[in-house]
Amino acid sequence: MASTVSTRFMIISDTHGFQFGDAEKAGGHFKHPLPKCDVLLHCGDLTHVGRPSELEDCLRMLTSIHAELKLVIAGNHERPLDINWVIKHNEKKNDPNSPPFLERKRALDILTGPLAKEAGVTYLTEGLNTFTLKNGAKFTVYSSPYTPAFCDWAFPYGRLEDRFNPADKVDYGFKCITEKPIPDFPGVDIVMTHGPPRYVLDRGWNGNVGCASLFRAISRARPRLHCFGHIHEAYGAKLIQWSEDKESTGSSAMAHVSEGTNSYPQESRYPIIFGKETLMVNAAIMDSTYRPVNAPWLVDVDLPKATSD
Template identity: 60%
Template sequence: MAKPVATRFMIISDTHNFQFGNAEKWYGAFRQPVPKVDVLLHAGDLTERGGLKAYKGVLNMLSSIDAELKLVIGGNHDFSLDGNYWRNHLFEDADPEDIAEHDNAMEIFKGPLAKEAGVTYLEEGLNTFTLKNGAKFTIYTSPYQPEFYDWAFPYERNEDRFNLQDQSAPGVTSIATNPIPDFPSVDIMMTHGPPKDILDWTAHGTVGCENLLRAVSRARPRLYCFGHIHEAYGAKVITWKDDKTLIGAKAIEEQSPQPNVYPNSSSWPINFGKETLMVNAAIMNLQYRPTNAPWLVDLELPRAT
């Protein structure tokens, strides 16, 4: 078996129009110079409420991060990145500029501006990447989360985007067009919202998605990153029970909170299939101030053959 490849990731989320220079005002750690990494992961909420100028600002910020691969998804604040949401929320007398905003937003994130910034915008589904260091990984991404105040990328809690019907909870209807595959098909998961009862607490209780927890318990990736719930920022190593037929909370043996040592990197020797590092990487705190540090993680990935 080929020797695994140590690969450095920077994980961020919920930057909400952040630009370098903002963190210093709030004694935050996300400031230049940013450590060089192999892969940057951004788990959504790039902006406050979308907008073409804001999207270009996001690319400007991300362009200054030194990473071979920069993978980005949208979130519930990025209104016009969600085509269905955007079309359904236009006024009857919307002007042509508003009507065209989703298409123009996609052009920003998938066209020359994104390429120049080194950014790859991902929608829902699986993608596989090979890095210059020889590492290869498959990542599942989705910007969707349970319906939240009629904002972008929603689904109802009795709708399951991530599991097939026979894998869904009782009383839940599968609407999955890109279901998450079983272990060992996924190395990394990145969704905007968290799974149920893991780094998802709020003052009103936990708000994560049961369907996501069921899916991640089947997939057992090495790394699962998300954001959305600013106040639940943190990381845990989830240890799974040996019985891979168990789904959801029943599959969890242990949850172990992990410290953030940024700007140093943490090296977690994840036992693939037995453990998953889960990270809520929201840069903004509950008051939308950039006080939280990115997560810098070294993972051992399989070598491309």
């Protein structure tokens, strides 16, 4: 009996207020009819500035996507969802009845309330979650909305701060600020972050802007899939082959990199060898000028079957 089951993922990010009909105007690919999938992954930047009305519009858009499970994280544009951003920009600081706190409560209620339930959306914050699908697949997801600080957006951390590795595995010169580290292999199947790792699908107008500490953590975890967005210009996919030495981390752990191809609306098949390969996907729907021209990624991944005990 097979110990894995093929599971279809639709991966998107950086929709920034996208509604169906926008892609046709821009000559894009994200339009009806949409192929069915088992799991939808949205890697953040649902909106322009995170207003509750924008979040409601996003959920209505996601409602029309056919998926058993829809997992959504925030991005740097979802400002009201970041408690530290709210406190920083609130004249009354911790007053729960001040407008910024009330907006935050409304935003959270939208992403966890009846409208999200109707859309089939599960909102994830930073940390680990495990899911079991009707096809028998069971998988663990690590999610995080945090990205290196840029201007005055939400969920920031410093370039020399490590948010993803435990203290004993932080690189020299970095300060550990980890609250919920990414686990070592084989502790996670899928990693969803808003931002990319350093030097993998992270090249923007000002160079490579991904996170070195995130790449270090991914090289430890060696998940089947790591998906993100944030850097619109770097849309694409890479298949990473890891070194045989499981103790190596960072760039020394990467043995080979090959380009991934998007066959949307047909699926792309990746028979990933767990522990030896990771498919990395930048799924930003918007390009650098905020036109929805990029296609979602429809990817088949073999996942472990849930055991009966």
